[in-house]
Amino acid sequence: METRRRVACLLGGLSLWLLGGAAPAGGYAPAPQQNAAARAVLIINVRLFTGGPTLSPPSNVLVLGNAISRISRDPIALPTGAEGMTIDGGGRTLMPGLIDAHWHTMLVALTPAQLLGSDAGFANLVAGAQASAALMRGFTTIRDLGGPAFSLKRAIDSGLIAGPRIYPSGAMITITGGHGDFRQLTDLPRTPGAFTRMELLGGAIVADSPDEVRMRAREQLMQGASQVKLTAGGGVSSPFSPLDVSTFTEAELRGAVEAAENWGTYVTVHAYTPAAIQRAIAAGVKCIEHAHLMDEATARMMAARGIWLSTQPFLDDEDATPFPPGSFERGKQLEVIAGTDRVYQLARKYRLKLAFGTDILFAPNLAPRQTAQLPKLKRWFSASEILSQATAANGELLRLSGPRNPYPGKIGVIEQGAYADLLLVEGNPIDNIDLLDDPERNFRVIMKDGRIYKNTLTG
Incomplete structure (x- = not known):
């Protein structure tokens, strides 16, 4: 039985090698994981774009792993034991990627x-x-x-x-x-x-x-x-x-x-x-x-x-x-x-x-x-309608892929449980959509899948 098991494992590994390590479309992007022991990013004092014509009151957002874990107007503490950092948004706009x-x-x-x-x-x-x-x-x-x-x-x-x-x-x-x-x-x-x-x-x-x-x-x-x-x-x-x-x-x-x-x-x-x-x-x-x-x-x-x-x-x-x-x-x-x-x-x-x-x-x-x-x-269109097209509406379109969706979590929104794909914008894009014309200057933080790829607020 042990020999059979080893042969089966070898054949399985050979199959993956022959396929070039290929996997189904979703094989390299698991659903959002909210694990308190995972990396954590706490973003405080931000106003959220959630699709409406106005931004939210000052809010705080906790990201655990690759997902949004909590959104609150009240203070949020980093989970005990989590390896994380805090970003003070300074009243800037937080919007979906x-x-x-x-x-x-x-x-x-x-x-x-x-x-x-x-x-x-x-x-x-x-x-x-x-x-x-x-x-x-x-x-x-x-x-x-x-x-x-x-x-x-x-x-x-x-x-x-x-x-x-x-x-x-x-x-x-x-x-x-x-x-x-x-x-x-x-x-x-x-x-x-x-x-x-x-x-x-x-x-x-x-x-x-x-x-x-x-x-x-x-x-x-x-x-x-x-x-x-x-x-x-x-x-x-x-x-x-x-x-x-x-x-x-x-x-x-x-x-x-x-x-x-x-x-x-x-x-x-x-x-x-x-x-x-x-x-x-x-x-x-x-x-x-x-x-x-x-x-x-x-x-x-x-x-x-x-x-x-x-x-x-x-x-x-x-x-x-x-x-x-x-x-x-x-x-x-x-x-x-x-x-x-x-x-x-x-x-x-x-x-x-x-x-x-x-x-x-x-x-x-x-x-x-x-x-x-x-x-x-x-x-x-109004600025909020434009932003919604490039975030929540597009996210809805992507879900037409059904079981072929390579990223089964929710995309294009700031909601608990959604993928942590976020932009911290200098200014209010609802008041001035032209801010998007200069992403190098106006996108202060870029986060995808809970990972920070740009942060000009520190250092």
């Missing part, structure tokens, strides 16, 4: 040409540096909507590098000639079974039938995807995908939805036009990315069916992705920008479930402007 619901961890800093011409090791190192920078901008969680982010997520969750929590989609699934297909005409015709460099890297993958879509979706789920991303219509940055096209058929979209639902999670799609959005909804998609060209009938449909809208304040300003003047991509970008005001007006009118994301892509010079996208929303 920011969440970016549309980020591309692996694609933000490299152009398509650089990505395709680089080895995977270099691309991961660049992405790791960008992930650490995003955390230092106050983004404690991101939903990755296209790219091979699984290894980076594992490294962050294991504590090897600093970075936000990642809800990965894996490779975005597209069709021949669709958004995400970065082949050139010289790459055609495609040999069945052959894969492009982008597909081998895991950035995007082409699927041209319901069965193939189902297979590619399952492959992403097998690797630990928390949700599945498809490109249901044309895009700006891909060379051969006009904005007006609807790409997948309804049957193809339904193949991905079936695969995701079998795993207890959902499909989100890149789509701008009413036709692409409505087809995706008919197939069972739960979230629409962008939708800048949608019409009123589509907004009504989304409201009636409780479909999430994850969109971005694309404007023709200094943060617009720089395309060469007169280029086809620049023309498509301006068409999308022209729809920004309308998409937010429709979202307000029909009270759509609204998430905030940035979708900064292939632009390392724009990545530092991640928080600056939030103040742009003040032409449509």
Whole structure:
């Protein structure tokens, strides 16, 4: 019996080694733990942002391990025997860490040409540096909507590098000639079974039938995807995908939805036009990315069916992705920008479930402007509504992943038992949302998972 037990242990260890130490999506991020013997951080004299139009009265927050243990207006003492520290907030604002619901961890800093011409090791190192920078901008969680982010997520969750929590989609699934297909005409015709460099890297993958879509979706789920991303219509940055096209058929979209639902999670799609959005909804998609060209009938449909809208304040300003003047991509970008005001007006009118994301892509010079996208929303929303989109609302969207949620605790709120992902802000962002435009100066403390990554109040 002892020999059998040893053999079983060896086989189990060998299996883990063959999988590269891989684990299910939640394997590196346990639920919040409130253990009095764990590390403790007591934050005193702070005013809390809890989603309303005003901040709380002066309050105190106790963090034990990686969770919020207690919130009180009365004094709180550090638990006996706990290894901890006290931070005096000095009346500053304590708010949940920011969440970016549309980020591309692996694609933000490299152009398509650089990505395709680089080895995977270099691309991961660049992405790791960008992930650490995003955390230092106050983004404690991101939903990755296209790219091979699984290894980076594992490294962050294991504590090897600093970075936000990642809800990965894996490779975005597209069709021949669709958004995400970065082949050139010289790459055609495609040999069945052959894969492009982008597909081998895991950035995007082409699927041209319901069965193939189902297979590619399952492959992403097998690797630990928390949700599945498809490109249901044309895009700006891909060379051969006009904005007006609807790409997948309804049957193809339904193949991905079936695969995701079998795993207890959902499909989100890149789509701008009413036709692409409505087809995706008919197939069972739960979230629409962008939708800048949608019409009123589509907004009504989304409201009636409780479909999430994850969109971005694309404007023709200094943060617009720089395309060469007169280029086809620049023309498509301006068409999308022209729809920004309308998409937010429709979202307000029909009270759509609204998430905030940035979708900064292939632009390392724009990545530092991640928080600056939030103040742009003040032409449509109050400061408290903007902050809620980037915290509690996004946290609610992330919970659509169900059992595939890699972080089963509550995110985006300051509540007892929630993950301790917190920002201490210099000033009151409800009175001045522009404070978020300068996170280096105004985010005095950044905490993720109960660990302090920045503290300029001490030392």
